[in-house]
Amino acid sequence: MTETVQDALGAIVERWGVTASPEPEIVLAITAAVVLLTAVPQIWRVARQASTIVHEMGHVFAAVLTGRRVSGIKLHSDTSGVTVSRGRPQGPGLLLTFLAGYPAPGLLAVGLVWLGAAGHAGAALTVFQVILVLALLLSRNFVGIVSCLLAVMGTGIIWWHNDPQIVGYTVVALGVFYALAGVRGTLDVWRVHLTRRRRRPAEVAGTDAAQAGRAWRLLPLPAPFWLLLFLVLSLASAAAVFWLLFA
DSSP: OHHHHHHHHHHHHHHHTOOOOOOHHHHHHHHHHHHHHHTSHHHHHHHHHHHHHHHHHHHHHHHHHTTOEEEEEEEOTTSOEEEEEESOSSSHHHHHHHHTTTHHHHHHHHHHHHHHHTTOHHHHHHHHHHHHHHHHHHBOSHHHHHHHHHHHHHHHHHHHHOOHHHHHHHHHHHHHHHHHHHHHHHHHHHHHHHTGGGSOHHHHHTSHHHHHHHHOTTSOOOHHHHHHHHHHHHHHHHHHHHHHHHO
């Protein structure tokens, strides 16, 4: 048992230290490919689930950091999701938990690309794998388990194979994808609020922005304020990612 744990830790340490220096031309080609692919509605409907995983993990991390107890996450076939946490029904902890979802993909993208640009592509991919494994362990329904398992396997093969160049280019692709996903996810929730007359009242009231407006009586700001915050953070994250890649 001890040797198995040591071997596992050794593998993680080995992959954490992988460095890579991607060629600028290939980085540009990967970026263009990811932008084009995510612009295809049929592809985005499937790929969006990977963004939902990170969105829900944003809620999870915020809940844990603010002292709330996380029961689990659920992902649905329509790429929506929910994080269940327990704690005070009002207050800054609940507010931060509601606010953490939409900025999460963009902030992850910045972190991945920043590590990759600094030559620590192995550390970036390892962090991403840890997030996916935690999401898998927290999943509480069939769709969530399958989605997280596929995500773990998809990038886990690259992580395990441990080819420095492939790891580096994978980090670039993930960074660009999550930067775009953060913006698109924010625009999607904006669309829900802008077309609220054609939506069920519960659908609009259940968005993160609407719930954030009710989360803390001392800061009862309306949903449009939080929607604007989501948009600013997602656009800033995307801009930071592209600056890190091409500056």
